[in-house]
Amino acid sequence: MKLRFSLATREALWAFAFLAIPLAFFLFIRIYPAFQALWLSLFEWNADPAKRHYVGLEHYSRMLADPTLGKALRNTVLYTVLGVPFQLILGLAVALLLQSVTRLRDLFRAIYFTPYITPAVAVAWVFSWMLSPNFGIVNEILGWVGIPAQKFLLSPSQALVTVTAIVIWQNLGFQVVLFLAGLESIPRTYYEAARIDGASPWAVFRYITLPLLNPVTVFSAVIGTIGFLQLFTQVVNLNFTDQGGPVGSTLTLALYIYQLAFARFQLGYAAAVTVLLFAIILVITLVQLRILSRRVEY
């Protein structure tokens, strides 16, 4: 009896020894700073600790009347509702096409995946060169087919859509790879049974493929949503001299937070906006998981 007790104690001691450093890391670098952000949002920050003062919920009431924040929030929502569905549909479409061909499948998969691993900063500069209104190759090509030159990233009405398209271009391969793996994991027997029953291709897609892909779709949707809600790197680099512009039309919450905190040094107010971003991500992720993860039984 004594031996077993000491063995269990020994195991627990080892466990705590193994966890000491990781636990310290997560407590001090992840959990404590999250609460500190909440705490900071209640203060007017100053580099000199003596000049920091408590303002209570003032920053939160200021958010309600901040038109720039409203714009950033609206843009961020637009990016997400535009980007995520398009990204999912395109990713699934390419995966279905890839599944329908036998030759060169690996080559195509690699080609579609390449943009995903390239640094977003470099991608953004390449696109801002290609989409340059006067010297860009895209307007040149549009000219060949008689379409007038577009301003793309410099037009307040086109910039957000253009940024979204660039982000989708970069993320597409990730979705394709996931969907392709999902498609390949669906047992052949389901399709054979459906064929024997004389089901139409649409019925097969609607009642076999889609429901069985659900776990992949949920994962992709959640990852994609979180990505679009935190959009930053592309927006900064696509319009570097007027970040978030033209006239705030591409500004995102993440970029606004960055500008508040590190260009204007309003760290307290910036922290309050991060709390808002946190709340949005939390709610949306929970809702998505609930709506999309209904189990399918066969």
Added chain:
Amino acid sequence: MKRLPTILAYIVLVVGGVLMVFPLVWMLLTSLKPAGELFNLEVLPRAPTLDNYRQVLTQTDFPRWFLNSLGIAGITTVSVLFFDSLAGYTLAKLRFPGKEIVFVLILATLMVPTEMLVIPWYVMSVQYGWVNSYWGILFPGLMSAFGVFLMRQFFQSLPSELMDAGRIDGLSEFGVFWRVAFPLVRPALAALGIFTFLGNWNAFLWPLVIIQSPEMRTLPVGVALFSGEANTAWHLIMTASSLAVLPVVLVFLFFQKQIIEGVVLTGVKS
């Protein structure tokens, strides 16, 4: 009858493939053009030159930025692989009081967006003098909650008899982890390693906040600030971009299979 859809599928895939590759090709072609050819928009450079590369590599700290990124991504990856495995293993295979709480605590950190942590990290860095230092750039990434979760899943699928056999052979608990369990989860380590490295290699927000002097820049920060200063010298900007993109694409071509399997593995397991 079956030929036509297949041919259509190939056509769509090829058109899409061209759209995927063209921006990167255009970037490379532009980087080989002398400044004078920049705006005539011919596809191939008339007088291809490596002069732009010489200029970017000698007139900026580019080689230094490259090494900074390599070092930071490398150290971070080693740290994540070791500590995430250790924590994942402990949570999967060892019995101790408070296990559930520790797991939930680590998992909960996944919900907090980086933006929320950046401000406190910055305040902390100012306080301890970590601003503009390598430690300052890399400390937030030394472990990853996702990695702990992933490794725990993999260690759980190992039969406990293997660990018991190691104990009977006289290995210490750390020996059991390091010699028996750790080598058995290699596919998961490869996937986590690739993602951690890529994530840190491409990271932008936090390095941009914490780096102040040109020689401390990581590659993405260096490319962004250099391009911002280069104004309309697109041949130089595309050269800097090419220098940032090429190593990643080369590594990808080499490890294509492992990388794509890694994506699938992390996607399916979680």
